Amino acid sequence: MAKSMQALLANRPTGLVEESNFKIVETELPAPGGGELLVKNYWLSLDPYMRGRMNATKSYAKYVEIGEVMTGGTVGKVVESNNPKFKAGDHVVGTLGWQTYAVTNGEGLTVVDTKIVPPSAYLGVCGMPGVTAWIGLLEYCAPKTGETVLVSAASGAVGGVVGQLAKLQGCRAVGIAGGPKKCEYAVKELGFDACVDYKAGNLIDDLKAACPNGVDAMFENVGGEVLDASFRLLNPFSRVALCGLISDYNRSEPYGIKMIRALLINRVKLQGFIVFDRQDLYPRAVASLVKAVSQGKIKYHETIAEGLQNAPKAFMGLLKGDNLGKQLVKLA
Amino acid sequence: MAKSMQALLANRPTGLVEESNFKIVETELPAPGGGELLVKNYWLSLDPYMRGRMNATKSYAKYVEIGEVMTGGTVGKVVESNNPKFKAGDHVVGTLGWQTYAVTNGEGLTVVDTKIVPPSAYLGVCGMPGVTAWIGLLEYCAPKTGETVLVSAASGAVGGVVGQLAKLQGCRAVGIAGGPKKCEYAVKELGFDACVDYKAGNLIDDLKAACPNGVDAMFENVGGEVLDASFRLLNPFSRVALCGLISDYNRSEPYGIKMIRALLINRVKLQGFIVFDRQDLYPRAVASLVKAVSQGKIKYHETIAEGLQNAPKAFMGLLKGDNLGKQLVKLA
Numbered sequence: 001m002a003k004s005m006q007a008l009l010a011n012r013p014t015g016l017v018e019e020s021n022f023k024i025v026e027t028e029l030p031a032p033g034g035g036e037l038l039v040k041n042y043w044l045s046l047d048p049y050m051r052g053r054m055n056a057t058k059s060y061a062k063y064v065e066i067g068e069v070m071t072g073g074t075v076g077k078v079v080e081s082n083n084p085k086f087k088a089g090d091h092v093v094g095t096l097g098w099q100t101y102a103v104t105n106g107e108g109l110t111v112v113d114t115k116i117v118p119p120s121a122y123l124g125v126c127g128m129p130g131v132t133a134w135i136g137l138l139e140y141c142a143p144k145t146g147e148t149v150l151v152s153a154a155s156g157a158v159g160g161v162v163g164q165l166a167k168l169q170g171c172r173a174v175g176i177a178g179g180p181k182k183c184e185y186a187v188k189e190l191g192f193d194a195c196v197d198y199k200a201g202n203l204i205d206d207l208k209a210a211c212p213n214g215v216d217a218m219f220e221n222v223g224g225e226v227l228d229a230s231f232r233l234l235n236p237f238s239r240v241a242l243c244g245l246i247s248d249y250n251r252s253e254p255y256g257i258k259m260i261r262a263l264l265i266n267r268v269k270l271q272g273f274i275v276f277d278r279q280d281l282y283p284r285a286v287a288s289l290v291k292a293v294s295q296g297k298i299k300y301h302e303t304i305a306e307g308l309q310n311a312p313k314a315f316m317g318l319l320k321g322d323n324l325g326k327q328l329v330k331l332a
Numbered sequence: 333m334a335k336s337m338q339a340l341l342a343n344r345p346t347g348l349v350e351e352s353n354f355k356i357v358e359t360e361l362p363a364p365g366g367g368e369l370l371v372k373n374y375w376l377s378l379d380p381y382m383r384g385r386m387n388a389t390k391s392y393a394k395y396v397e398i399g400e401v402m403t404g405g406t407v408g409k410v411v412e413s414n415n416p417k418f419k420a421g422d423h424v425v426g427t428l429g430w431q432t433y434a435v436t437n438g439e440g441l442t443v444v445d446t447k448i449v450p451p452s453a454y455l456g457v458c459g460m461p462g463v464t465a466w467i468g469l470l471e472y473c474a475p476k477t478g479e480t481v482l483v484s485a486a487s488g489a490v491g492g493v494v495g496q497l498a499k500l501q502g503c504r505a506v507g508i509a510g511g512p513k514k515c516e517y518a519v520k521e522l523g524f525d526a527c528v529d530y531k532a533g534n535l536i537d538d539l540k541a542a543c544p545n546g547v548d549a550m551f552e553n554v555g556g557e558v559l560d561a562s563f564r565l566l567n568p569f570s571r572v573a574l575c576g577l578i579s580d581y582n583r584s585e586p587y588g589i590k591m592i593r594a595l596l597i598n599r600v601k602l603q604g605f606i607v608f609d610r611q612d613l614y615p616r617a618v619a620s621l622v623k624a625v626s627q628g629k630i631k632y633h634e635t636i637a638e639g640l641q642n643a644p645k646a647f648m649g650l651l652k653g654d655n656l657g658k659q660l661v662k663l664a
Contacts, residue, residue: 256588263604270602272595
């Protein structure tokens with residue numbers, strides 16, 4: 001029997017997440033039964049959506065119960081399999097949660113090729129965040145050559161891909177990020193045309209300078225003051241893909257958006273979306289991203305925490321914006 | 333030469349509109365030149381969008397200059413025509429502004445049949461407000477049979493048509509209006525299934541009671557607290573047609589919308605729209621509305637102010653919600 005180290009939800013945060021919201025335990029896993037397999041997880045993905053799952057409020061997905069293993073994307077290797085779709089040694093990506101081993105029936109698990117891109121890429125640039133960027137930009141922002149695309153959290157796992165895809169579409173890519181280091185990374189490493197530091201205290205004027213022709217498509221990850229300021233830049237008939245509102249997740253009371261009028265007078269189409277709704281596009285998006293990454297057309301950066309015991313702290317850092325690019329936990 | 337009584341924009345309001353923002357004058361109009369015609373206006377339409385035109389701020393249409401005749405929809409009769417498209421006695425609908433007579437080249441003017449529906453209907457239920465309702469509901473809300481449609485300002489010229497069209501589509505039509513009189517009118521006269529009084533002080537709970545299955549399509553005219561409360565009712569994959577934000581128009585600082593998160597978690601599609609962008613749909617919408625009104629399938633109510641000198645006061649009342657149904661000024 002395998003022993004799995006697990007991070008459970010110990011209690012629900014009010015406002016800011018704290019380490020005490022989690023409990024790290026060691027559990028004996030049963031041997032895989034008929035049709036089941038045992039997976040050793042090598043990488044755990046940390047993503048902003050997990051904050052929502054810690055609250056017992058109605059959302060698009062079921063929240064985590066107290067005492068349950070925290071939900072999360074993983075890449076691992078099959079140790080033992082009684083399921084004909086998988087064999088020992090297969091690299092598998094799925095949602096096996098915050099734990100070092102898992103027994104599963106294989107549902108939602110995909111075998112991936114780790115020779116073209118490394119295993120961890122399937123949690124970031126070629127995984128859920130990359131696909132989120134791909135679908136949100138190409139399907140909902142639908143930018144045309146020469147248009148300006150504005151993306152918040154530009155140095156994050158999603159935003160960084162949005163900007164690079166926008167460049168590949170022949171657009172002006174403008175990012176918003178917190179602090180000069182992230183902005184420099186977006187421009188120098190990822191090839192954004194400009195990146196505005198929202199912490200510099202001059203957001204609206206800096207956005208105007210970075211977007212001399214306004215904004216035709218906006219990919220929103222942040223919400224709050226950043227969203228409100230961005231709305232001021234929208235051009236007539238622009239599109240907004242609403243992907244996340246990370247600045248609200250740790251607030252007990254959400255920020256009030258004042259610039260709704262910009263959506264009216266500019267006849268804006270705003271679409272809230274969740275990547276999991278678009279299973280129809282998922283395989284095409286992954287294939288396209290794997291190809292672009294393997295050809296060096298899309299770059300990425302990973303921030304890595306070592307060991308499951310450091311996952312809660314790394315997650316708290318992610319929500320504060322401490323990470324650059326994709327936040328991962330190396331489990332083995 | 334005709335003498336026209338005109339209402340000019342005397343100065344720009346800050347916050348609430350006042351009578352002193354207007355100046356009523358009498359002007360001698362020139363005789364119509366080549367290709368021109370002289371129109372006597374019988375009816376002037378008052379609409380919330382006019383508030384925006386009084387501010388010198390960038391919007392979807394040019395604002396009114398100080399000293400200019402206020403813009404506005406009119407129905408009148410041709411007195412004299414040097415334009416082959418029009419002849420004396422024709423009833424014409426257009427945007428000839430707050431004045432009793434106008435000389436025009438006929439651009440944007442349409443001859444209408446006043447035997448099927450009365451002239452004033454072309455400013456309301458069969459005019460711009462009715463077409464706004466038709467396009468916003470059928471094109472952007474796209475409700476399916478059995479769905480719940482929520483519309484604010486339900487007793488107004490636009491909202492009243494939205495609810496009746498929703499009923500004709502086989503939907504549950506729920507309105508929001510200010511005060512028991514308007515709510516009773518929406519339910520008893522127009523056939524809404526329910527109408528919530530936002531002034532009753534229990535908006536969120538009353539909305540929940542009126543929409544037991546949530547809201548699938550929302551037609552927004554009001555903004556502010558009403559919009560924020562309505563967002564709480566949205567179902568997954570619902571649609572919002574953003575048509576107006578009248579509650580903000582008289583504020584110096586807009587209300588901050590807190591429930592943006594509802595658009596994200598429910599994957600809502602929100603579309604800001606202006607009826608004038610959809611010239612492609614306009615004739616079909618008018619024909620459809622004229623037919624439904626003449627068959628008694630769509631009802632309407634008019635609130636009528638007598639004489640141009642009372643237009644400013646009636647307009648101020650419209651912005652406060654004093655009117656029931658379409659607000660008109662009878663000019664002759």
